[in-house]
Amino acid sequence: MARPGSRFAGRRLSPARLALSVVGVLAVGGALVGASMLPAMQAGVPGDASAGQWFASYYDVTLETGGQLARSPLGTSTGGAVLAFVVAQADDVCTPTWGKAYSLDDAAKTFELDRRVERMRREGEPLAASFGGSANTELAGACTTVPELTAAYRTVMDRYTLDVMDVDIEGDMLANVAATERRAQAVASLQNERRMNGGSLDVWLTLPVAPSGLTPAGLAQVESMLSAGVTLAGVNLMTMDYGTDGTIAMSSLSIDALQSTAVQIQDLWRAHGLALPDGGVWSLIGATPMIGVNDVKGEVFTLDDAAALNAFAVEKGVARLSMWSLTRDQTCGSNYPTLHIVSTACSGIEQAGVSFATVLAEGFTGTPSARPVTVSDGDVIEDDPATSPYPVWSSQTYYSEGVTVVWHGSVYVSKWWNEDGSVPDDPRIDTAGSAWTYIGPVLPGDVPFALPQLAPGTYPEWSSTALYDQGDRVMLDGSGYEARWWSQGKSPARSVLDHDYSPWKLITGP
Incomplete structure (x- = not known):
């Protein structure tokens, strides 16, 4: 069973999937059997390297709720x-949320996602945005009509101005x-709508x-999309x-999975009378490993596995590589001794x-849509204390770590306690030396901005x-302080921005 809160919490391998496992399956009592029971793999499909290949990590936006997430990078490659x-x-309830934990508005407020x-x-x-996953209810399960789901x-997709949609179907939703x-x-309706309006939806x-290869339930998902x-x-x-004992390299299992699925996808496209892209069937294939320790005990995707999978993908022209997940891409700290338990942070x-x-990402230099990515400065909104979402920066104010300000139409968060320093957008100071981190535009x-x-x-x-003692409560300009x-x-007004040295703290709740 996966660790609660992990990428695959509560996930179970279906009997069908176990039956397709390389180390075999099926047998008496449903237990795994030896590799001698391995079903024969389908013949490989040739392919060639492609300039359009792209890499992008999955990024779980719900993992943090404070300054750490607000300061984290999202893009790690040309694929974003x-x-x-x-x-x-x-x-x-047919309302989209991030991981059921945050409404779209909550995500904008809590960790500045917008x-x-x-x-x-x-x-x-x-x-790109991914819908579904292994936990909670995918929108298609909660929305009872096609117009509602659309x-x-x-x-x-409109809120975040996105043109690439990832639909992740797992567990009960497959059936x-x-x-x-x-x-x-x-999905067909939304894709057609975008086309009619001169846009695109990949x-x-x-x-x-x-x-x-894909299980029958997985193939049915592809069939359903094509038929629609x-x-x-x-x-x-x-x-x-995969449900193995870890004796076979994860890269070998993954390459077998890619080869087998390529044959299946090629046959499906032919059955529907669809022409393959110029790059052949591999231009329709992607792979997403779970880096490091997997949820199945003994299965570990190593850096050598990553290199082997990348080499195969580059050679064949596999359209996409991703990984689960960006926040796990680091060695665990020494205070995390239970390495066999999957962590969301390492x-x-x-x-x-x-x-x-x-x-x-080596050799993967494309973008998800393969369309040119437009760089735009956007409109710079004038700094105005009456309209800005945070206080406007001032050289005469004290700022604690994690305090957010506005300066020259941009939003910054402080990295440490500071006062009378350089302006947040000082071009002479590199990122490491600045007391401020740029989050995004106003x-x-x-x-x-308004105090409670x-x-x-x-x-x-x-x-x-x-004279005030610890625990005393007062009001100033309609706000409460303790x-x-x-x-x-x-x-007490100083405590709004200086949490370290002010003798007061703002009362934000009941």
Whole structure:
């Protein structure tokens, strides 16, 4: 069983998938049997390297809720990143959320997702959104009509100005026939809508795989999309969690899975009378390993596996490589001794300073849509305390670590306590030396910054002459404050931006 909160929490390998496993399967009592039971792999499909190949890590936007996530990079390659996962608010509520933990508005407020996405768009870095995953309810399961589901998908894609959609179908959703049909029709509807409006929507279908290829349920997902008229950009294989004992290299299992699936996809396209792309069937194939320790005990995807998978993908012209996940691409710290338990924050293996992203992305220089990425400065919104989403920076104010400000139409977060330093956008200072980290531009829809207000008379008004002890509560300009230690004549207003040395703290809740 996966560690709660991990990428594959609660995931189980289906009997069908186990039956397709390289080390074999099926046998008495459903237990794994020896590799001698291995079904024969289908013949390989030739291919050639392609300039359009792209790499992008999956990025779980729900892992952090504070400054760390706000300061994290999203793009690690020319392919950018795949934001994961959009799911339904509840089993019967057709409202898109990020991992069920955050509404789209919550994500904008809590970790600046809208702002960071807009920054990447303006800097020409591509992004895709992934719907589904192994946990929670995919939108097609919660939305009961095609128009309702189409609207939910549209809400996400339009909000973040995205033209690449990744649909990750796993677990029970693979066998949900009604949801499968709704999903295919809704995706087709949205894709046609984009085309009619002069736009584009590239759709990737992400599915579990065995070394002998897609399961019947996975093939049914591809069949459903094609039958509904969806133009698939490709099928992305989750090359992970095969159910083996770890004696066979993960890269070997993954390459077998790619070879077998290529034959299946080639046959499906022919059956539907569809021409293969110029690069052949490999231009319709992607692979996503789970880096480091996998959820199946004993299965470890190493840096050598990454190099082997990359070499195969480059040679064949595999359209896409991804990985789960960006936040796991580092060696675990010494305070995390249980390396056999999958962590969302590290790979579980010693990487010696080498990143999986760098190895997997070697030779992959394209973008997800293969369309030119437009770099745009966008509109710079004038700094105005009355309209800015955060206080406007001032050289005469103290700022604690994690405090957010606006300067020259951009939003910055402080890296350490500072006062009377260089302006946040000082071009003479490199990123490491600056006290500020750029998050993204001020957006037209930003809500003006305002302190939480309390009902008049909730607490006594603050007085510059009164003596206050720890725990005392006061009000100033309608906001509440609580004393952290003894003070007199120290205005509570300073605590809004200086959390370290002010004797007061802002009351933000009941």
